[in-house]
Amino acid sequence: MADLSTMKNVSFPIPSDEEWKEEVEKSLKGKPIEKLHSMTYEQLQLKPIYTRRDLQPLQLEQYPGFPSYVRGTEPNGYIGKPWAVSQELFAASPNEWNEIAKHDLARGQTEIHLVLDRLGFIVSSLDDLEEMFSGVSISDYSLRVDAGACSLSFLSLLVAYLQKQQIPLDTLRGTVGMDPLAALAEKGKLSISLSTLYDVMADVTKWAKEHMPHMKTIIVHSEPYHNGGANAVQELAFAFATAVEYMSECLERGLMIDEAAERISFSFAIGSNFFMEIAKLRAARLIWSRIVQAFGGNEQSQKIAIHARTSHFTKTVYDPYVNMLRATAEAFAAVVGGASSIHASPFDEAIQPADEFSRRIARNTQLILLEEAHIGKVIDPAGGSYYVETLTAQVAEEAWKLFQQIEAKGGMTKALEEGFVQAEVEKVAKLREQNVKMRKEKIVGTNFYANLAEPLAQQRSASEQPLDEVHGNEVNVTFSGISWMQTAVSFAQRRATAQDINAALATAGPSIPIQPIRQWRLAEPFEQLRQAAEHHLEKRGKRPTVHLINLGAIAHHKARADFITGFFEAGGFAVVKNDGYMSNDDAIKGALEAEGTHYIICGADESYPEAVPAIAKALKSANPPRNIYVAGKQPSEIETTFVQAGVDGFIHIASNCYETLVAFMKEMGVALDE
Incomplete structure (x- = not known):
């Protein structure tokens, strides 16, 4: 057995790109390597591997701290000066903010x-700043x-505060x-x-x-x-x-x-x-x-x-x-x-x-x-990475x-x-x-792996006071346009409020209105469904519910039953399960006894041609008729046969989860606009 020093000096042959590609395509069972490429929201194509060859057309910087500063603006990175831990501080009043800040x-x-x-309150006066920064160096x-x-009103109040406290202005950073x-x-x-804002700026x-x-x-x-x-x-x-x-x-x-x-x-x-x-x-x-x-x-x-x-x-x-x-x-x-x-x-x-x-x-x-x-x-821990350097150049371009x-x-x-x-x-x-x-973009806990047993967070109220309801000392503030900042500071020293200063700025009139950019969060579509389901629970005593008709042994239906469970729980639905029916008659009997309105048949593909039409016809002929769906995508000719037997639809990985849940909710009388 070779000793450690010998092992350290052993060199392994470096595989060529073609050899690597051949091995990958073997594992893909003949599919082209392009199957592993993906497209980002930036319309940039990501490859499964990046090599030195990807860096050849790029002009990489060798050291941080030198133009064009891709590797950082400081030669020593964070070693000399770490990044600032800059947590935004919220409070309901200047005094509370002061306590939180300290x-x-x-x-x-x-x-x-x-x-x-x-902020949770309006910084309106010199008194507010004195209270906020009391005991804070x-x-x-x-x-x-x-x-x-616009920063003019706050900055002028801040300068007036610093001058009153005899804190040199040039010490602030x-x-x-x-x-x-x-x-x-x-x-x-x-x-x-x-135009006025640019004058002030x-x-x-x-x-x-x-x-x-x-x-x-x-x-x-x-x-x-x-x-x-x-x-x-x-x-x-x-x-x-x-x-x-x-x-x-x-x-x-x-x-x-x-x-x-x-x-x-x-x-x-x-x-x-x-x-x-x-x-x-x-x-x-x-x-x-x-x-x-x-x-x-x-x-x-x-x-x-x-x-x-x-x-x-x-x-x-x-x-x-x-x-x-x-x-x-x-x-x-x-x-x-x-x-x-x-x-x-x-x-x-x-x-x-x-x-x-x-x-x-x-x-x-x-x-x-x-x-x-x-x-x-x-x-610069990312420096030199074939992937990150290539991606940096693409994003910049x-x-x-x-x-x-x-x-x-x-x-x-x-x-x-x-x-x-x-x-x-x-x-x-x-x-x-x-x-x-479509659940192509996964949000854990929301559109995937939702936890319906999770207790809702108790929201705390915050006392936010609208700007136009805050009144100051009604100091008559006017700007000559010569020195906005110096004028504002002088008025702040005379106890003018932020509202007084902003009102004077607004005399030139508002800007031209535009269409605002919609502000939202990725999880909101499914959060709205969860809220609708919870309101339904409060009003009706139960969540919107779907019943599974699991066919055969657990091993035969579990994968699809788990998929359907996660699919519907993402919208706040209750999912009623069973351990699997061994015959069509048992499945029909169990479904009718459940007294539900919406059923999803879950099983193996080979069990579907015989079981699905029988179950669908029986449940459709019941009084009242049930809504029947099948888990999994089927060949078109089989789907046609199932639809003729009474199946209402198919739910699978390519289904639009959100739209499916909305359709189910509407059929169940769940209010979506409350």
Whole structure:
């Protein structure tokens, strides 16, 4: 027997591509290897294997930290500076938010993160900020504030607060950003004209350069497109078309390219396609570097700042603990892709505002990746991967093409007004929705492996106060247009409220309304069916029910009976089973005694020609007649025979699960619109 050193030096012959292909086709029993190819929502064809040959046409970067930054913007990756644990904090009041912030910052959160539109209360006055940040050393943490369409009112209140507390403005770091086009895409309208918002954006950016040099002032979100169903290519193209419009508007208002580009932070949603999401973030660095370089920006401006949010689109109301696994895989992809800061979704995000437990699990997801999995100690772990490098290049190329299409239309605003963006997103959304309904796209706990015994989550109420119901001190705020930021700060110091400032901005009139992008989650179609079934249970005392007619021994019917059970439980149906009937007479007798309305015959194909017509005819002649279905796809001539005997339909892997369940519910009198 060879010793270890000899074994280490043994070289195995490297099989050629043709030899590998021959072996694969043998295992496929003669089918071509192309059977293993798959198509993504980005219309990119994925191969079963990638080799060095796939990298030959690509110009790969050798080291992180160098243009075009595909491998990362920092030479040492996360080793010198880990990504920021940036969990969004929600509360019902400033005091509650303060308690939550102090609690979570003491337990591993490293960035203060709030989204004003989802905060749970309105930051209206200087008093609110004083209460929120009481006992919080704000200059010790980076700050991430998503201010929605306009950041002027919040930023001016923040500056007034800092000045009152005698905290130097230049010690603050992070982002207080505005993204009017994302708000327009999501809501369809803005209360302030885009022209005014761009005036404010440019002025705030100029002001921050002088007074808050470590603060970014613009956020570009991909979430409105992602949550509408967009693919990775569309997310990148729409985000960068938005960023280019923002930079162009700032340049027209007197800023230099580096002054504008360095103030932009990107926020990308991270979905469930693990390698696609890694490639998306790597491609984002390449595209941004190319864009800023084309504008004449320096190398520092070419370094993109990426915040990543695990996807809201992929989260579910039912079986919500599975969301922990989804968020973990998505956060893992964000880390491998090189995000600068990350928000991991609390598992109950689709149900209710996070509580202490769900916040802790989400926060610890990141801390485990950092402290226990040690992912941050590997610089660009995806670098050099034949698959990921190829996918990165493909995503970047396709996103660049779509970006150029938008530019040819006159930019992002024109593309939104024309409806181009909405139509492109909806095309992919319809395909996603169809795949979910057909169960080609599996959602564990929702359209697959539904748990009907799961207790419903008890939703906690949140006191959200509409903006127009909050009244301040009625300070008369007017802007001269000379310095938006300086004027707003002076009014904030005189106790003007956010509402006073926003009202003054709105005097120029609203933006042109557009068709908003439909915001939804993948699981919603089946969640609606589950809710309808539960309402039916509350009103009628039982769920909509189907009865199985299992034929023969368990081994003969189990596979199809299990398939049908999962199929109907995805819609909240009760499925009544049996151990198998050994004769047609027993099957007919058992079915009639069950007193159901809808029956599915489950058995082996060889038992069907003799059993199905007999059972169908007997149940159709009963009073009242039953609805009879057969599990499994049959040859067309056999199906014709079965239909003539009274069979109403066939349920199999190619059936549209959602539409079948809807049809059954309507026949059973289940209200689908409650």
